[in-house]
Amino acid sequence: MFVQAEDNIWDCLIVGGGLAGGLLLQALRTEQPELKVLLLERGTQLGGNHTWSFHGSDVPGDATWLQSLISKTWPAYEVRFPRYQRKIQSSYCSIKAQDFHQKLLGQHGSQILLQASVQEVRRDSVTLLDGRMFRAKCVIDARGWGAAADVKRGYQKFVGLDVKLSQPHGLNHVILKDVLVPQVDGYRFVYILPWSETELLVEDTYYSNTPDLDVTALKSGILDYIAGKGWVTESVIRQEVGCLPLDLYDVPVEGGPSGGPLNLGAASGVYQPVTGYTFPQTVACVQALAKSSLDTWGEVLPALQLNYKKQARYLRILNRMMFLAAVPEKRYVILERFYLLSEALIERFYQGRLTVLDQVRILCGKPPVSVWRALKSLF
Numbered sequence: 001m002f003v004q005a006e007d008n009i010w011d012c013l014i015v016g017g018g019l020a021g022g023l024l025l026q027a028l029r030t031e032q033p034e035l036k037v038l039l040l041e042r043g044t045q046l047g048g049n050h051t052w053s054f055h056g057s058d059v060p061g062d063a064t065w066l067q068s069l070i071s072k073t074w075p076a077y078e079v080r081f082p083r084y085q086r087k088i089q090s091s092y093c094s095i096k097a098q099d100f101h102q103k104l105l106g107q108h109g110s111q112i113l114l115q116a117s118v119q120e121v122r123r124d125s126v127t128l129l130d131g132r133m134f135r136a137k138c139v140i141d142a143r144g145w146g147a148a149a150d151v152k153r154g155y156q157k158f159v160g161l162d163v164k165l166s167q168p169h170g171l172n173h174v175i176l177k178d179v180l181v182p183q184v185d186g187y188r189f190v191y192i193l194p195w196s197e198t199e200l201l202v203e204d205t206y207y208s209n210t211p212d213l214d215v216t217a218l219k220s221g222i223l224d225y226i227a228g229k230g231w232v233t234e235s236v237i238r239q240e241v242g243c244l245p246l247d248l249y250d251v252p253v254e255g256g257p258s259g260g261p262l263n264l265g266a267a268s269g270v271y272q273p274v275t276g277y278t279f280p281q282t283v284a285c286v287q288a289l290a291k292s293s294l295d296t297w298g299e300v301l302p303a304l305q306l307n308y309k310k311q312a313r314y315l316r317i318l319n320r321m322m323f324l325a326a327v328p329e330k331r332y333v334i335l336e337r338f339y340l341l342s343e344a345l346i347e348r349f350y351q352g353r354l355t356v357l358d359q360v361r362i363l364c365g366k367p368p369v370s371v372w373r374a375l376k377s378l379f
């Protein structure tokens with residue numbers, strides 16, 4: 001139950017109880033418990049309806065505060081392409097939003113205010129729709145994705161089902177990409193997380209030119225896929241739908257303290273442009289805040305975010321190759337080639353921390369798309 005600060009002045013107000021806001025609360029309560037922190041979320045649940053997944057290598061080694069939020073860790077993951085299959089012995093983890101909500105509320109309930117719809121966010125204050133005002137030394141805006149500009153872009157869109165099977169499925173590692181499915185509506189793969197011996201998340205994913213999703217058709221396709229593996233679905237436990245915008249062209253890179261609140265997570269525009277994922281970048285930013293003094297956050301956070309935004313320029317070139325140069329049903333060939341690279345490079349790719357050599361390595365060799373179309377896509 002939320003406890004009001006005596007003077008209603010907080011050290012840190014976090015606006016938005018999604019992935020970024022929740023992680024920051026958890027990290028600050030662990031690393032700097034003396035800070036008076038309050039998380040404001042408009043909904044009745046923290047985290048919404050998500051399964052957030054990430055590679056074990058995305059997590060900074062000293063981010064021990066994260067461990068109790070992880071729902072499941074697997075020792076390895078596999079990719080399946082027409083030309084080969086590869087199992088990578090590197091850990092993969094997921095956080096279920098329902099666990100996230102329960103754990104955060106259980107551990108830090110007095111620092112969380114639900115059903116708090118924020119109307120105005122300033123550098124040192126937050127005003128709710130009902131007129132209540134909170135003041136703080138630092139305000140973090142973690143309200144998620146803003147409205148997308150009307151520009152040409154690609155999409156990673158998916159429908160996932162958590163299912164209960166009538167028999168054990170026999171999988172003990174993640175199937176990150178099963179590309180051995182018909183390549184329709186762009187690069188398509190099925191993603192499988194084995195939660196328990198008889199429970200799976202099965203997700204049908206498309207790298208498509210359009211955001212349209214026929215959820216009913218995709219659900220029935222997923223159930224057919226499961227049946228095709230010889231598994232019998234006893235019940236569908238939960239459904240998850242997503243459509244992540246993948247930018248093709250550069251957006252202005254802003255950096256340095258702006259005088260407004262600090263942005264975190266999707267609200268900061270920092271994400272991996274090829275995957276649409278925010279976890280690796282968000283956890284690194286949260287860790288940086290948790291390990292530094294509140295007086296320095298105005299420099300620490302924008303500097304880190306600026307580095308990610310610079311790297312994003314290169315990743316958007318890859319998006320242009322994928323969405324503009326490759327024929328939609330042959331997009332998978334780019335990924336088929338990519339997953340032959342070293343494990344360390346693959347990890348740095350997901351983290352958005354490619355070295356210059358990595359960037360050259362990804363693009364060198366015979367291009368998997370028409371050279372002419374590839375060159376055209378760069379400009």
Ligand SMILES: Cc1cc2nc3c(=O)[nH]c(=O)nc-3n(C[C@H](O)[C@H](O)[C@H](O)COP(=O)(O)OP(=O)(O)OC[C@H]3O[C@@H](n4cnc5c(N)ncnc54)[C@H](O)[C@@H]3O)c2cc1C
Nearest residue numbers: 016018019020042052053118143144242265266277278279
């Ligand atoms: C279905 C789905 C699955 C995804 N899976 C992954 C994944 O596996 N790995 C990964 O890295 N990325 C994933 N992403 C992408 C990205 O990581 C998520 O979108 C992530 O939730 C973004 O975190 P965030 O905290 O920035 O925003 P959000 O999680 O969207 O949180 C924003 C929060 O702010 C609250 N809010 C908004 N406005 C107000 C207001 N005015 N007042 C108070 N509260 C407000 C919202 O209710 C929400 O709870 C996924 C996205 C989707 C849609």
